[in-house]
Amino acid sequence: MRAIEEIIAGRLTGESGQAAHHRHILTVFGLYARPAGVPIAVAAIVHLLQDLGAEPASVRSSISRLKKREVLTSERINGEAGYALSAELEEHMRVGDERIFSPHPARASxxxxxxxxxxxxxxxxxxxxxxxxxxxxxxxxxxxxxxxxxxxxxxxxxxxxxxxxxxxxxxxxxxNHGGPEELRAKVAQWWDLDTLEAHYQEFIDKYSPLLARWGKHAQQTEEGSREAFVDYIRMVTDWRTLPYLDPGLPLEALPNSWKGGAARYLFLDLRALLSPLAGWHAQRIIHGTTHSGGPAQNAPKVGAIVGTR
The missing domain is CATH 3.30.70.240 (Alpha-Beta Plaits)
Incomplete structure (x- = not known):
């Protein structure tokens, strides 16, 4: 299925990975256009991706590609052009939710x-x-x-x-593993743990500063929520690669200094801080954006908590 292949490609790292704004579009739809089939107006998509520093032309080009790859379907929303995730992707996205947002290691037993x-x-x-x-x-x-x-x-x-x-x-x-060799040694043979741990360390180095920053001021102002949205989308986009490199390996089978746990707790802590603010901003734009870029109409009231994955 071409749509699933496109989503999988969004998890790849290095030269084979997609452009950042393309991956951000997938993250935005995965978070705020669920269940699959819920449309977002093109103007809102462009607005949200501009918050992340993307050029409108690049955003529209990526949307076109995602439509051709059957990830997105054309929809009308309040008389405007819009797009939704293909309904056929919902089960795949649901499984992905479990991996990305509820990561947990298996037990050695x-x-x-x-x-x-x-x-x-x-x-x-x-x-x-x-x-x-x-x-x-x-x-x-x-x-x-x-x-x-x-x-x-x-x-x-x-x-x-x-x-x-x-x-x-x-x-x-x-x-069950029943050989005479220690399981930890076998897991080190079956997986490239050095590369995987380097990815975890990179995530920790990049996002640890946000924990101190947002732990001090998590304010639901328009500007504060927009900043939270930017940080949250970038963090989730970077994180969602890692649970597909590490399928939940048992801690008993990993080195004592393993960084995966620290990275996982950092992600979950930042999610708790940023998700409500980011969701408030996203829903305000999705449900109230205007072509002129003026104040949003019918936006959620300040103080409302928008549920997000």
């Missing part, structure tokens, strides 16, 4: 999920689809045709393999 696959050489393209898809869900590699992850990833893996007509090449096993 929990079963592991093993995915064994064998693909004829004449269909080696399917082999690449299996391997790359599992990798993007956070699976580690045991051997060329065997991948591993905590057992709770099963439903997500099954959905991906079904949607891409790959189940015929795959066998699933739930198992």
């Amino acid at each position: 929990d079963p592991w999920l093993l995915v064994s696959f064998s693909v004829p050489e004449t269909q080696r393209g399917q082999r690449h689809k299996i391997r790359s898809g599992l990798s993007r869900m956070g699976f580690g590699t045991v051997s060329a045709g065997l991948c591993v992850a905590p057992g709770h990833v099963y439903d997500e893996a099954l959905e991906y393999l079904q949607d891409n007509d790959l189940l015929q090449f795959v066998d699933f096993f739930h198992a």
Whole structure:
């Protein structure tokens, strides 16, 4: 499904990743246009992305691409042009909500999920689809045709393999680690923990200053809420990559100095501070923006808490 592939691409890091404003659009729709099918006016999308420093032309270009990739559908809202997430994406987004906003590590005693696959050489393209898809869900590699992850990833893996007509090449096993080797040493072989921890450290370094800043003044003024929106969208966009690199590895199987827990708590603390203010700003623009850029009409009253994921 092209739409899901586009969303998955928004989690990639490095040169293969999407432009920041493109990823921000996906974050805004994931937060404020749910369930899928709820439309946002184009003018509101452009306004919110301008708050994040994006040029209107770039925003419109990304919206066009997302429509072509079947992520967004054209809608009318109060007589204006608008877009909504494709309704077919809601289940995928719901699973993503769990990963992104309710991250929790598995326990060492929990079963592991093993995915064994064998693909004829004449269909080696399917082999690449299996391997790359599992990798993007956070699976580690045991051997060329065997991948591993905590057992709770099963439903997500099954959905991906079904949607891409790959189940015929795959066998699933739930198992406990029973070998003589220490589990911590095996996990270090199956995953690139150094790179993963570097990503966690980068997140901590980038967003720790916000905790001190917003812990002191979290005011629901128009300017304060706009600033909170900017910080929140950027933080969520950076964070949502990490739960797909780390599928919830057991703490007992990780180094004692592991940074994942600190990064997770930082994200959750900042979310508690920023989400209400950011949501107030987003909903004010979404439900009251004008083409002239004047004061919003029918915006939520100050003091109202807008629920966001």
